[in-house]
Amino acid sequence: MLAFLFTDLTVFLTHPLGWLFIAFNLWMLVDAFRREEWMWVAFIILFPLLNAVLYYFLVYRAAPSLPARGFELPGQHDRDRIAELEKQILLLDKAHHHSELGDIHFQHGKFKLAEQSYLRALERDPRDIDTRSHLGQCLLRQGRAREARDYLEDVCVENPKHDYGHSLMALAEARAALGDADGAIAVWEQVVSQHSHARARVQLAELLAAKGQTERARQLADEVMAEDKVAPGYQRKQEQPWVARAKKLAKLLAKR
Numbered sequence: 001m002l003a004f005l006f007t008d009l010t011v012f013l014t015h016p017l018g019w020l021f022i023a024f025n026l027w028m029l030v031d032a033f034r035r036e037e038w039m040w041v042a043f044i045i046l047f048p049l050l051n052a053v054l055y056y057f058l059v060y061r062a063a064p065s066l067p068a069r070g071f072e073l074p075g076q077h078d079r080d081r082i083a084e085l086e087k088q089i090l091l092l093d094k095a096h097h098h099s100e101l102g103d104i105h106f107q108h109g110k111f112k113l114a115e116q117s118y119l120r121a122l123e124r125d126p127r128d129i130d131t132r133s134h135l136g137q138c139l140l141r142q143g144r145a146r147e148a149r150d151y152l153e154d155v156c157v158e159n160p161k162h163d164y165g166h167s168l169m170a171l172a173e174a175r176a177a178l179g180d181a182d183g184a185i186a187v188w189e190q191v192v193s194q195h196s197h198a199r200a201r202v203q204l205a206e207l208l209a210a211k212g213q214t215e216r217a218r219q220l221a222d223e224v225m226a227e228d229k230v231a232p233g234y235q236r237k238q239e240q241p242w243v244a245r246a247k248k249l250a251k252l253l254a255k256r
Contacts (some may be wrong), residue, residue, distance in 0.1 A: 021049070028052040031060055036240060095125035099134070106138055114138045129155055133162055137170040145177035156187075165195040172203065181207055198224045198242035205249055218253045221246040
């Protein structure tokens with residue numbers, strides 16, 4: 001049928017499956033543009049049938065959703081684990097099962113579902129530091145910075161190095177969202193003194209630039225762009241949103 005459809009464009013466009021095929025390809029093509037997957041963009045345009053399907057399974061389903069990009073939790077999570085966790089919750093109802101399920105939902109940008117899982121986990125283990133931190137980050141992604149700050153400050157007082165600096169970064173973002181620029185800068189400085197996260201250096205640079213500290217802001221942005229050139233592929237892909245912001249900031253600072 002596909003061979004027949006492609007031999008006659010008119011027949012292809014008038015066939016119901018033809019329009020479904022076009023819609024699916026446009027969906028994958030737009031998603032590839034948004035993720036800046038330029039190699040896949042070229043492949044989908046040149047060989048749409050095969051590569052749109054491959055892109056769906058290898059990139060679209062496997063990657064974090066766009067709302068979550070740049071804010072990933074440490075570690076990797078598999079969607080196939082959801083069904084297994086739900087069975088374990090029915091049988092055992094352990095706090096760590098709820099928390100892990102929350103992490104998976106978080107990783108895929110399903111923040112409301114993640115929040116519900118974290119709250120269930122805390123009902124069973126109120127002092128679990130990972131769950132409290134991840135719930136704070138989840139609330140922050142939903143625009144509930146004040147609630148998030150309370151959880152995150154508690155976590156960071158207990159362990160300032162928790163989650164390789166991710167909890168501190170979320171705390172800095174919560175303070176910035178609440179208008180506490182100086183408090184956010186203080187936390188960002190703490191993060192960059194211990195870690196090399198592009199997420200931290202870019203947001204610190206943006207706040208410093210807003211305060212007129214252009215030289216330090218330019219230095220931080222340049223560091224992010226320089227390290228991106230030699231970083232391994234998986235890291236470059238993970239930090240791409242922050243590198244893009246660093247480049248944008250560097251252009252703005254160059255005009256001053």
